[in-house]
Amino acid sequence: MQARLPLDYYLILAKPGADDPAAEVEGIVVEEFDRTADFSTVGLDSAGWTPSGDGWWSSAALSRSMRTDRELLARVVPTSRGAAERIYRQLGGGQLPPEAVLRTYFRDHQPIATAPPLRLGPAHPPTGFHERRVYRVLFAKDLREDQVASLRTLWHSRVDGAPRSPGSVVAGHLDQGGHQFAWDVRRVGRDVAWCLDVTVLLGDGPSTGVGSVLHELTQALRQRGLIPVTTERFF
Structure with a gap:
């Protein structure tokens, strides 16, 4: 357990x-x-x-x-x-x-109300992985630009050059336990909230570490003033 x-x-x-x-x-x-x-x-x-x-x-x-x-x-x-x-x-x-x-x-x-997961992205994971998951963590409050810059430093992301989804202000990636994690932070809801979108590609290792990684990413945003509201799984 x-x-x-x-x-x-x-x-x-x-x-x-x-x-x-x-x-x-x-x-x-x-x-x-x-x-x-x-x-x-x-x-x-x-x-x-x-x-x-x-x-x-x-x-x-x-x-x-x-x-x-x-x-x-x-x-x-x-x-x-x-x-x-x-x-x-x-x-x-x-x-x-x-x-x-x-x-x-x-x-x-x-x-907290839940709904069946919605599919975001391709149905099948890329070669070498057996499952693809997408999570979204919603947050209340706001980020100042210096806090966004602090996240970029923490996650070794650059404003230019690093691939990021449209609307993303900071992104990062991690290989851990045979799995791949890629994430980005953006404004949502007509700029009234923030979210952390995390794509997880599961390899052969146990998936028990997924929760720990999501927790660590969520805490990085908490430490910069945001308040988590919910964590949804899209698929």
Whole structure:
């Protein structure tokens, strides 16, 4: 059985763009997507904590608003567990509970609607591979140009010369475990959101590593301020 992926951590600020987020934090939210065996999302679990509250609580409505409410979106900052631990301690919470304990606070599950996969691209994989998959990860919030440039540096992509799909602002590729991964990042929905499109060509190795690669790519965008909404499999 594949190990569970780490939780996602967020800070809720009192106001957007605070110079010192630690001094302006209203609360901490931890989340975990509920995924199928092929890594598509079917639900979202979350728990929140506020310094003035009484312990941890769970709210599917808050998770929805973190992705749809513009005022709240401007105050949500993706963060790491290490940063969440420091701020939790600074705000009087003490030692941040282990992730196994945090998961016990997930009480208000948010289902995510799914549909049969749509086919994007050719039906058959190229020679040497036995399966072709296409994933799309949707994100809320926006990327600044310096964050896009940071992704290009991370993924060793160049603005000119590297093959990219129409509309893509940054792309990358990886050979791992006998499989090939190619991805690009673009705006979608009349420029109101971002997406990460990942094409996976499966070779002879086990496919258990696909989820880890998708997680790492998603985290790279989280680290630059985007909030994942769902992961869909097209085929």
